[in-house]
Amino acid sequence: MAELRGELLGFIASPNADRFDGLALRVAQRQVETIEAYGRWVDHRGGFDHWTEVPWVPTEAFRRFDLCSESPQGTDTIFEPSGTTTGSPGRRRAPDMRLYEAAMDRPFVDAVLGGDASRKAWVSLIPESTELPTSSLSHMVSSLASRYADLEHSSWHLRRGGLDVERAAEALRATEGPTVVLATSFALLNLFDAWQGEDARLAQGSRLMLTGGFKGRSRTLDAADLERLIEARLGLPPEAIIGEYGMTEWTSQAYGHGVAPALQAPPWLRLRVIDPLTLQDVAPGQVGLVAAFDLLNLENVSAVLTSDLGSLDEQGRLRLHGRAPSARPRGCGLTALDWGTQA
């Protein structure tokens, strides 16, 4: 275990695509051997010889099972998603955060900070981890802030009690130099809906990291409208917006430019789009279910099938197309059939 973790840390430090297949197979084999429920699923599906054949685990399984190879300890980090609007929350128990911490920096610095790792003022509409300790997003943002934010000139505006609209707007208007704004789409839209007074004009070089989508919320906005609103309210052009895509069940994150980004995965995360019927990869451009093999999910499960719809382009970048319908109780109707045919 320690040896494998060491190799993965080495891979993060010096990614080598040629080593991915071998590492991925060993990681998956270890997960099958050490996570009982996962082992049963793999037995049922018939085993694998290559990481691309590893049976996917739907994110819903994290709600039902403790998919962790290690016995529970009081020091474990527990992540639960906060954004889903239906069903019981997922849960990931992470006994060791070293891979998580090691992997988050470079993709963030490259994508969000444009390679400039100097400390800047941050305005966050994502709660601090002290406010929401079970949020993997809060954990990531807080951890990154400790290394890249000018903490004296940074502020956090979303708490359990809600979004402090007035202070957030004030903070955004008061910024002077290049600033990093971090928000979920939903929180940002809430801010804009309640925004009063002058618009903010963020300095050149400012960036907005946007994540989370709307996940079935009642208030949504299409990408072009949101970009226009961001430009009007914050003075940020679309090229200053960076989309982040991650989830509680993953260790890694993908990034891309714009509100509807073409997401680029880091070398240790392989994004795939699969046909829900055949579970085979679909051709570039075709929409299917987003699946990922996260090499760094060492103590959990690496082959994760999400409920997000997406498509890959020829360069392997992912575009998201909303959420796949989920199982839900039946009325006097057709269950799955009525997913696409609401009255």
Place this chain on the structure above:
Amino acid sequence: MSLLDLDRLDNEPGARLVAESRAMGFSEAVARRGLEAELQAWSAPGALERVREELTGVDPERYPQEVLIIGAATLPVSTLRACLMARLLGARVRLKPASGLDGLAHAIAATDDAITADCFSSTDPESLERALGSVETIVALGSDETLLSIQRRVQPHQTFVGYGHRVSAAHLSQPDPNELDDLAQDLLAWDGHGCLSPQVIWTDDAPEATGRAVLEAVARAEHHLPFTPRPEMAHAHFIAEALGAMGGKVLKSATCTLVLSDDPAFMPTPGGRLVHVLPDRGAPWRDLGETLSTLGQSRRSQASPSHETTRRCALGQMQRPPLDWPHDGHPNLLPMLRPAGSSSR
């Protein structure tokens, strides 16, 4: 009421109903079997009279002149029955189908001049308001969320009837082979969709032994009732199968998936011939209360639902409710009447 003449499905307009049911993804055999069962319910001796008994002593002035049926992606037979019940009151029917099911609405409308298909987009609030505003009685079938959103728009002078979220299950106690064959018919009817289809089989035997016996019966029946998995439900099916295998065991026939578990608590399924087989420890069906629409039981089953509205029936009859079955515990005709004292005639 010309729909009652549909005792044959080979000619128009019955053939069109079969065709539209097939267009929804059901095989010809499944569509025919389901539609025939419904038409048999309507033509059963005394069936109409038993339903009409509800109206004994009711002032005919309270009969609605026009009823809007909103079928939010229901089984063809559910929509059909709702339309016919309104027609029993002599009402004209406007049928608003779910988006994408216009063909089914037109097929039903083709059977009776007093039924009109009213097809508009579900995201068109003006059309919905217009449709709702033009009738005295609104009958809606669908998810609880859909019913609630419609009910919010109903005016105080209008009558609203909603048929929402219900589930069904079977209980086996020492079933004989014929009963297992009957249960297989329940599992395969309408491919396991609809609120009358068993989502769970509770058993007083070991789930695996029961599951294997059920699967043998299914295997005998399924080649007569073909099934093609649909992409739109594949994800939910995959999730259910994965969770089932991770928590217990999964048995599969050519078209049917049985998820076995030692936990007796009810588990919903996405349909598509995926059913849970669970131990009956602690009478778990009682936890469902009035949500349990139908409990199919083998002859030796002593299971007793907790709510009086739950229909108890023999295996093989789960998806064949009699015409006077009180749908969701309600009479069939009385809920559609205008409030006493109101009249538009």
